Amino acid sequence: MKSASGIESGIDLNALSSRSRPVVARAITLLENDRPGAAELMAELAPRRGRADVVGITGAPGAGKSTLINALLGEFTRRGRSVAVVAVDPSSPISGGSILGDRVRMDEHGAHDAVFIRSVSSRGHLGGLSKTAGRVIDLFDAVGYDVVIVETVGAGQSEVEIRDFADTNIVVCPPGLGDDVQAIKAGIIEIADLLVVNKADLPQAERAMLDLTTAAQLRRRADWKVRVLRTVATSGDGVAALVDAIDEHIAATGNGKRLKKSAAVSAPREEREGERIGPVADADLFTQLQRWRAAGKGVALATVVKTWGSSPRPEGSHLAVEENGAFVGSVSGGCIEGAVIGEAQAVIADGQPRLLEFGVSDERAWEVGLACGGRVQVFVERVG
Ligand SMILES: Nc1nc2c(ncn2[C@@H]2O[C@H](COP(=O)(O)OP(=O)(O)OP(=O)(O)O)[C@@H](O)[C@H]2O)c(=O)[nH]1
Ligand SMILES: [Mg+2]
Structure with missing residues (x-):
């Protein structure tokens, strides 16, 4: 391809658009290594992005993510949808299983395959792992894959950024985590749109379902009610229901979110840490939270779980x-933040979660500042 700027990427744009495997593979290598022509290729592809549903899958090592992705590939292609997978530093391979073996083909001429799997490792990327992963997702989207699945493991900064690219985030939890569930619950529920108890054939799956369902109920969001599903990735049980749930989530909240976010992020905004009362994008809040944690700081998260009347911030x-x-975000727009921050510091110190209630109409509650009406319940818990 020769772009308007005259830089040769060597990629045949027509072959790329028809998803010729060797051409797609070569384009990814070009982007991964930031070779001359990479930026020009992205610019050519940019206007074609925004159609794919991007699904993030994360979870502890060995939770069954790769096996589940294999099963999802089968279910999506059975429904006539093409799928690309970006596996970020996987320790277990995604094979495409029988799908690739059968060479399932999408269109009647067999010009392209329904499935493309690519691993992206953290080594050797000039632009950083999340930049590379973002470009590969964009490429798959632009060349017309209906679904792009991204598997990440770990909670490093790059993984957090990569999860931010997804329209639907799935957290895979195997049963039998025991007490660990308490520790990870707060973190995972924040990022999960769908929680999947995989290995539901194992004992303690019921217990995990219950634990996670309870945790999910504590965290109502305005736009979506987090769902807990069970799967047996090895047999395919529950996988069709999972695809239905992914489709419902995307229908409810939209796709192409990463493109809207990057537009918002490029706008100038205050960089000072903490002292920002006001609604911030959840992604920004959790990025800050991760930074504090990475710096070894104790962190607590307060969430509005119930509101009455004219309470200023939604559930x-x-x-x-x-x-x-230091703090970021808002539970009331300035009325009760001071008190909540004090309680949060106590929660960080003793690890005991608290359910706080503030409001003018409740005897037990503290008086809310005059500027704020209504009543609000705030759940505060330590993260990590
Ligand atoms: N019993 C049972 N085993 C499963 C199930 N799903 C996956 N496994 C097994 O669990 C092991 C780990 O599965 P993977 O798919 O590699 O897990 P992963 O989360 O991708 O692991 P990493 O990539 O290493 O983080 C494999 O031996 C799978 O066969 C399931 O539903 N039930
Ligand atoms: Mg894996």
Whole structure:
């Protein structure tokens, strides 16, 4: 391809658009290594993005993510949809299983395959792992894959950024995590649109379902009620229901979210850490939260779980608080933040979650500042 700028990427755009496997593979290598022509290729593809449903799959090592992705590939292609997979640093391979073996083909001429799988490792990327993963997702979207699945493991900064590219985030939880569930619950529920108890054939699956369902109920969001599903990835049980749930989530909340986000992020905004009362994008709040954690700081998360009357912030609003009192987000627009931050610091110190209630109409509640009406319940818990 020769772009308007005259830089040769060597990629035949027509072959790429018809999803010729070797051409797609070569284009990804070009993007991964940031070779001359990479930026021009992205610019050519940019206007064609925004059609794919991007699904993020994360979870502890060995939870069954790769096996589940194999099963999802089968279910999506049975429904006539093409799927590309970006596996970020996987320790277990996604094979495409019988799908690739059968060479299932999408269109009547067999010009392209329904499935394309690509691993992206953290080594050797000039632009950083999340930049590379983002470009590969964009490429798959632009060349017309209906669904792009991204498997990530771990909770490093790049993984957090990569999860942010997804329209629907799935967290895979195997049963039998025991007490660990308490520790990870707060973190995973924040990022999960769908929680999947995989290995539901194992004992303790019921218990995991119950634990996660309870945790999910504590966290109502304005736009979506987090669902808990069970799967046996090895047999395919529950996988059709999972695809239905993914479709419902995307129908309810939209796709192409990463493209809208990057437009918002490029706008100038205040960079000072903490002291930002006001609604911030959840993604920004959790990025800050991860930064504090990476710096070894104790962190608590406050969430509005119930509101009455003219309470200023909707259910699901968050305030993240760091041990020294720095904070980001908002649970009331300034009326009760001071009190919540104090309680959050106590929660960081003793690890005991608290359900706080503030409001003018409740005897037990503290008086809310005059500027704020209504009544609000805020759940505060330590993260990590
Ligand atoms: N019993 C049972 N085993 C499963 C199920 N799903 C996956 N496994 C097994 O669990 C093991 C780990 O599965 P993977 O799919 O590699 O897990 P992963 O989460 O991708 O692992 P990493 O990529 O290493 O993080 C494999 O031996 C799978 O066969 C399931 O539903 N039931
Ligand atoms: Mg894996």
